[in-house]
Each structure stands twice: as C-alpha cells, then as structure tokens.
Amino acid sequence: MPRKGMRTIFFKPSSSPTAGTPSSSPQRVTFSDSLMDENIQIARSLITKWDDTSQSCSISSLFSSDNRQDAKDYLKAVYDLQTAMHYFITHHSTSDKLVLAQTLMQTAMKRLEREFYQMLKINGEYLDHESVSVSSSRASRASFSDLEDYEVSETESRISDDAISEMERVSTAAMADLKAIADCMISAGYGKECARIYKIIRKSVVDEALYHLGVERLNFNVIHKMDWDVLEIKIKNWLRAVRTAVKTVFAGERILCDTVFSGPSSASIRVSCFSQIVKEGALDLLVFPENVAKCKKTPEKMFRTLDLYEAISDLSPDIASIFSFESTSAVRSQAANSLIRLGEAVRTMLADFEAAIHKDTSKTPVPGGGVHPLTRYVMNYIAFLADYSGSLAEIDAEWPLTSNSPLPEAYFGSPESSDSISSPIAVRLAWLILVVLCKLDGKAELYKEVAQSYLFLANNLQYVVVKVRSSNLKFLLGEEWIVKHEAKVRQYAANYERMGWDKVFASLPENPTAEIPIPQVRNCFRRFNLSFEDTCKRHSSWIVSDPKLRDEIKISLAKRIAPVYRDFYEKYRVRVLRDPSTGNEPLVRFAPDDLGNHLSDLFHGTIGSGSVSSHSTAPYSRTNGSGSVSSHSTSPYSSHGGRSP
CATH class of the missing domain: 1.20.1280.170 (Exocyst complex component Exo70)
Structure with a gap:
C-alpha cells in the first residue's frame, strides 16, 4: 500500500470538494502536471527559436540544417506539446497553460507549413517522378528518425555510394522529411492546410510533366475535323507519351502521395490529394483513343488504331493499380471504354476490308x-x-x-x-x-x-x-x-x-534415238523450230516475279525439252545436213545449248510491260x-x- 506522501504526488484528488474539506483549499500540483508543464516549456523554447518572427531565427530552413537533430527535436517537441494540450483539456480545461500551448501550436504549424511548402518547391528536381519511382522502395523503408544515419554512419554512406545515386539519396530523404511533417501536422489537426499546399504544388508538377510529354486536351469535335495526316501525328505523339505518363508520372505521383501520407490518420487525405492531382490529366490522356475510335473508319487507320489498342491493353494492369481508389474510378472506366471503342473500330475496319476485296x-x-x-x-x-x-x-x-x-x-x-x-x-x-x-x-x-x-x-x-x-x-x-x-x-x-509448251513437246518424237525416215525427221525439225520460236516470242513479255519460281519453271522446261532435243539433234543433224533434198532450207536452227539461252531470257517481261519485282514495296x-x-x-x-x- 503506497505511503500517504507518495499518493499526494502521483494521484490527483477529485476536483469537487469532499466532506470536511474546505472548498477554497489549494489544488495540489501532481507529477503529471509538472511533466506536462515541462513539455510546454521545452516546446516553447524550440518553437520560439525557429519562429519566423523571432530575431533569434537565423537559419532559413529547419530541415536543411546541418544538424539533423534540430529537426528531430522540433517535431518531438510538437508531439509532446500535443500530449500536454490533451492533458490540460482533460484535467485543467481553464488553465492559462492551455492557452499558451495553443498559441505555441499555431506558431509551430505555421513554421511546418512553410517547411512543407519550401521542401516541395526547392526539392522539385529530387521529387521528379522518375527519381521517386526509383527511390520508393528505400523511402518506404525509411523513417524520419533514420535520416541522420545517411550522414553520420560512415559504413552506411559507403554502401549507399555503391547502391544509389546522390539524387536518389536526396529524393529518399526529402520524401521522409515530407512524411514526417505531414504526420505531425495531421496529428495536430492541420491536415487540410497540409493537403492544400501539397495539392497546389504537385498538381502543377504533374500538369507540367504532361505538357512536356505533349499530352493535349482534344475533344471529339476537334479530332473529327482533323485531316488524317495531322491526326496520325497526334497519335504518334500520344503513343510516345502514354507509357511515360502512366508508368512514370502517374505511378511516381501515386508512390510519392502514398509515402508522404502513409500515416494511420492520413488515408482520406492521401486519396483526396492523389485524385485531385492526377485525375484531370489522366482523363485527358485516356479519352484521346476513344475519340479517335469514334472517327470515320477506313483501312488506312487500322494499324494506328491497333497501336492505340495495344498501348492501353498493355498498360491496363498499371492503370488498375495506380488508380485503384474509388475517387479515381472514372480513370479506370475511361481506359476500359477506350479499349471497347477501339476494339469495335477494328472489327468494323476488318469487315469493311473484306467487303472491299469482294467488291x-x-x-x-x-x-x-x-x-x-x-x-x-x-x-x-x-x-x-x-x-x-x-x-x-x-x-x-x-x-x-x-x-x-x-x-x-x-x-x-x-x-x-x-x-x-x-x-x-x-x-x-x-x-x-x-x-x-x-x-x-x-x-x-x-x-x-x-x-x-x-x-x-x-x-x-x-x-x-x-x-x-x-x-x-x-x-x-x-x-x-x-x-x-x-x-x-x-x-x-x-x-x-x-498448256503453254504443248506444241513444243509434241514436235519432238517420243523416242528421239529411234530410227525415223528422213522426211519425218525434216518435219520434226520444222515443227520444233516453228513452235519453239513462236512460244518463246509470245512468252517473252510474260512475267514470273519471284526469282525462285522463275528458275524452277525454266529448269523444269529445260529438263523436258533439252535432253530429248539433244538426242534427236545428235542422231539426225548430220543426216539432215547431207540430205540433198533439203536444198538451202535451214532445218537445224538451234543447237542444244541455244535452247538454254533462249529459255534464260524468258519471264522478265519487256519494257513497259508493267512488271514489278516481288521485293518492291x-x-x-x-x-x-x-x-x-x-x-x-x-x-x-x-x-x-x-x-x-
């Protein structure tokens, strides 16, 4: 059982007077009172030191101080001041110390608002979406209390030099600082002020990033009136921009927002900030393919339409993940609607393409x-x-x-x-x-x-x-x-x-080495000369565009004609030449080797025949x-x- 003296220190007596106790008896100061009063005094000292209106405040930014302990002590003092305020509201709601604590809290929040704003503005290059994306895994593991380790630990510094770049390191530190300030302000009831600053700064960053990517706000009426050459340039620009916009700009913004407002009391602010920052730009980006798909459909637009479809289809998982909040469901719906419209356009163009062939x-x-x-x-x-x-x-x-x-x-x-x-x-x-x-x-x-x-x-x-x-x-x-x-x-x-060489084939005997009467031999030579010359002449303007097929046809013809003719030629050429009945008639016009030369000239077409190489565009x-x-x-x-x- 505690002694009487100890009880008077640790236990506060009832505020209402008890029987036999004068109502004017002074209230004892408890240990908790003393502890909370000390919290207020420590907070007063630090908050006054960093008050913008105080002459003793010579450093422009609390969080850029060489001594990270100052920022850490400042935030701890604010949290302790909150604890003291809650205590006095509960136990001494009319105390002058509560008024002092509230005044100090307002001063501290103004300071933190300025720090939050400056950090978002000054560290813009370190909070770009690409750096944020790369640093996100480290930032998610880092807390404000860990930041001094980046500077004071020689071992950690050496490892960091090998693992991450200076920009990534600064980006990680900046995100942890922003999270620390946001947690503190939201805990103190200043979440709206914190969110307002964050939305203004970050929306301008996102809008500028989309502008530099070439993302435009084009409604259907504008797109519908564009010539295809102009619209195709717009499509190319969109295709170059969309992947970076989704995977870097929007994804980086979601990571930054989730990191800064990751505290237990920050959920609604996180959703509100992200939605208001990116929703407008995302809708402008993703409505473009739907408007293109609604324009007049012609075969020449097929492949650009498919490019648009592929781009959104490939990015659909990212879009679903990044815009997972209910407040950004319109972005998911727009991506889905664009896919549906593009698919319908492709089906229409395929059907029209087939119909055009039929017609x-x-x-x-x-x-x-x-x-x-x-x-x-x-x-x-x-x-x-x-x-x-x-x-x-x-x-x-x-x-x-x-x-x-x-x-x-x-x-x-x-x-x-x-x-x-x-x-x-x-x-x-x-x-x-x-x-x-x-x-x-x-x-x-x-x-x-x-x-x-x-x-x-x-x-x-x-x-x-x-x-x-x-x-x-x-x-x-x-x-x-x-x-x-x-x-x-x-x-x-x-x-x-x-069908084309039947007369040539028929002019030669089935058995060229068999004994044939000279009159019949002369007739065979005449028929072959006439049919071969006539066929070569008529087919000289015919075309076989593919070199492989051209060679195959020539080889096939040569195999069917040349061996038979050669046997026939070698057996009867001398006899025909010596036969006096032939007179001066040139019966043997072709040597066997001449046949190949004539065949090699075929199937190239003649000038002006309209032949086109099979390898041309x-x-x-x-x-x-x-x-x-x-x-x-x-x-x-x-x-x-x-x-x-």
Whole structure:
C-alpha cells in the first residue's frame, strides 16, 4: 500500500470538494502536471527559436540544417506539446497553460507549413517522378528518425555510394522529411492546410510533366475535323507519351502521395490529394483513343488504331493499380471504354476490308500475268495484321466468323481455311487470304491464253506463300498451310508448262534415238523450230516475279525439252545436213545449248510491260467510291511505326 506522501504526488484528488474539506483549499500540483508543464516549456523554447518572427531565427530552413537533430527535436517537441494540450483539456480545461500551448501550436504549424511548402518547391528536381519511382522502395523503408544515419554512419554512406545515386539519396530523404511533417501536422489537426499546399504544388508538377510529354486536351469535335495526316501525328505523339505518363508520372505521383501520407490518420487525405492531382490529366490522356475510335473508319487507320489498342491493353494492369481508389474510378472506366471503342473500330475496319476485296471490280489484266496489285495490297495488309495477333485475338474473341459472305457456302469450314489452324484470329486471317485467292481465280479468266492464266495464278499464289513465310503469318497459319499452298503453286506452274509448251513437246518424237525416215525427221525439225520460236516470242513479255519460281519453271522446261532435243539433234543433224533434198532450207536452227539461252531470257517481261519485282514495296489501296479496293495510291506502311511487311 503506497505511503500517504507518495499518493499526494502521483494521484490527483477529485476536483469537487469532499466532506470536511474546505472548498477554497489549494489544488495540489501532481507529477503529471509538472511533466506536462515541462513539455510546454521545452516546446516553447524550440518553437520560439525557429519562429519566423523571432530575431533569434537565423537559419532559413529547419530541415536543411546541418544538424539533423534540430529537426528531430522540433517535431518531438510538437508531439509532446500535443500530449500536454490533451492533458490540460482533460484535467485543467481553464488553465492559462492551455492557452499558451495553443498559441505555441499555431506558431509551430505555421513554421511546418512553410517547411512543407519550401521542401516541395526547392526539392522539385529530387521529387521528379522518375527519381521517386526509383527511390520508393528505400523511402518506404525509411523513417524520419533514420535520416541522420545517411550522414553520420560512415559504413552506411559507403554502401549507399555503391547502391544509389546522390539524387536518389536526396529524393529518399526529402520524401521522409515530407512524411514526417505531414504526420505531425495531421496529428495536430492541420491536415487540410497540409493537403492544400501539397495539392497546389504537385498538381502543377504533374500538369507540367504532361505538357512536356505533349499530352493535349482534344475533344471529339476537334479530332473529327482533323485531316488524317495531322491526326496520325497526334497519335504518334500520344503513343510516345502514354507509357511515360502512366508508368512514370502517374505511378511516381501515386508512390510519392502514398509515402508522404502513409500515416494511420492520413488515408482520406492521401486519396483526396492523389485524385485531385492526377485525375484531370489522366482523363485527358485516356479519352484521346476513344475519340479517335469514334472517327470515320477506313483501312488506312487500322494499324494506328491497333497501336492505340495495344498501348492501353498493355498498360491496363498499371492503370488498375495506380488508380485503384474509388475517387479515381472514372480513370479506370475511361481506359476500359477506350479499349471497347477501339476494339469495335477494328472489327468494323476488318469487315469493311473484306467487303472491299469482294467488291473489287477491276477488269484490266495485269500485263505479263504478273502479281496483281490487289494481291500485293491485301497480303501486305494481312502480314501487318499478323504483327498484332495478340490484340486481334482479344478483339476477335467474341466475333466468330460467319457465312454472311458472297463466297459460296462450301468455302466455309474448308480445309484451306481451318486445317492445322487452331487460333480464331489465324482462321480469320486465313479466311481473308482465301477471299483474295478466290477473287484472283476470277481475274485469271481475263487472259486470252489459258497458259497465261495459270502463270498468273502461280505468280500470285507464290507471292502469297512468300509473304506468309517471311512474316508472322507463318506462326499463325503453320507449316502445313504453307506446304499445301506451295504444292498448289507447283501445280499451277505445271499447268502453265503443259498448256503453254504443248506444241513444243509434241514436235519432238517420243523416242528421239529411234530410227525415223528422213522426211519425218525434216518435219520434226520444222515443227520444233516453228513452235519453239513462236512460244518463246509470245512468252517473252510474260512475267514470273519471284526469282525462285522463275528458275524452277525454266529448269523444269529445260529438263523436258533439252535432253530429248539433244538426242534427236545428235542422231539426225548430220543426216539432215547431207540430205540433198533439203536444198538451202535451214532445218537445224538451234543447237542444244541455244535452247538454254533462249529459255534464260524468258519471264522478265519487256519494257513497259508493267512488271514489278516481288521485293518492291506493295502499293496501298484505298477503297474507291463503290467500296471496292483500288490499287492506285500510296502505301500507308511507310509511316507505320516500327513494323514492316
């Protein structure tokens, strides 16, 4: 049981007088009273020392002092002053000391407001979003009480020199200082004043960062009136800016806000500050793709639309994480709406693209049976689409291929479009290729000679196969698809040989070494001379654009003609020359080696024939007035960022 003397020191008697005790009896001063009074006096000394109006305050910034202990002692004094105020409010609500404590607290808060403002302004370069992002892990581990360790510990300093840069170190220290001040002000009931300063300074930083990235506030009416060339420049600028804006500016601002207002009483202030600082800029950034998607849709806009889709899709997890507060849900919704609108635009453009192929009505045969501009345009377009297979798969997931097409019903589900192809987007791209191949079948009928029709089909299908094999289409369509269509190319080439060189083949005997009457020999030479010369002359303007296919056809022809002719030539040439009945008629016009020389000159086309190398840039075609594809305009791919067929 405590002694009577000790009780009077540690236990405060009831404030109401008890029976037998005079009401005018003086109240005893307890140990707690003395302790709280001492807290006020210590706080008074430090707060007065750093009061802006005090002549003794000669240092401009408390937190830039060489002695970190001063700032630490100052904040501790403020916290102790709060404790004293709470004590006197509870136990001596009319005490003059409470009035003094409140006055001191107001003075301290003014000082901390100034320190908070100066720290945000002066340390702007160390609180840039990139430095904040890099330093965030260290800042989250650091507390204000740890900051002196960065300077007084030689070992820690040596380790820090190896691990982080000076800017990162200052950034970490500045964030810890800001957090310490914010915690103190919020604890003292000055959270609104702290948040007001923070919002003003940091919103100007974010707005300036977005301005330098080229982020503009463009509404739909402005975008809708832009020429495509101008709008495409805006899209390129946006694509360059969006990743930095989300991953550096907004992410860095969220990290800084979470760090400064990470105290237990700071949750609502953290949410309010972050929302008001970044919400407007984020909405301006993310509404742009939606407005682009709502503009008129043409094939030339497909790839930029997909670029926009990919950018937002890739950043969606970051956007969901950074803007996770309910107050920033509008930013998440805007990103989702932009994705939806862009996906709808892509589906519309794909449907229009297929329709344009169906509607193509060009009736002029390609000179020489070469590669048709439609083939070049469509295959370059599809090859570019293959580069976006991931995004197209997302867009295409709920858009099944239907039989609402001018093609015969039998083509749907045909092996050409589905065998060995597993992904839906691969099936769709294979379908588009099938559409153009069917269109080319009709164009092959425009040639007067069947042989040239087959050469035209071989040229165009070879171009398709080469384009597939040399692009990401090979991964989507697979080796089986390629091998199957390569076999079709060989079949078309064989049909060309059979139909185009039939008279040459027929002019030679089946067995060139068999004994044949001289009159029949003379007739064979005449027929061969006539048919070979005529065929070479007629085919001299025909084209095989692909060098590999060109060589294969020449080699095949040489193998079928040269050996038979050589045997026949060697057996009967001397006899024919010695036969007096031939007179001066030049029956033997070609030596066996001459055949190869004549064949080597074929399939290059003639000047003005309209031949185009298979390695040239494909022309871009806009849709003509009827909605069909026209092949007389420039390529959009030259301006397409980073992708090439």
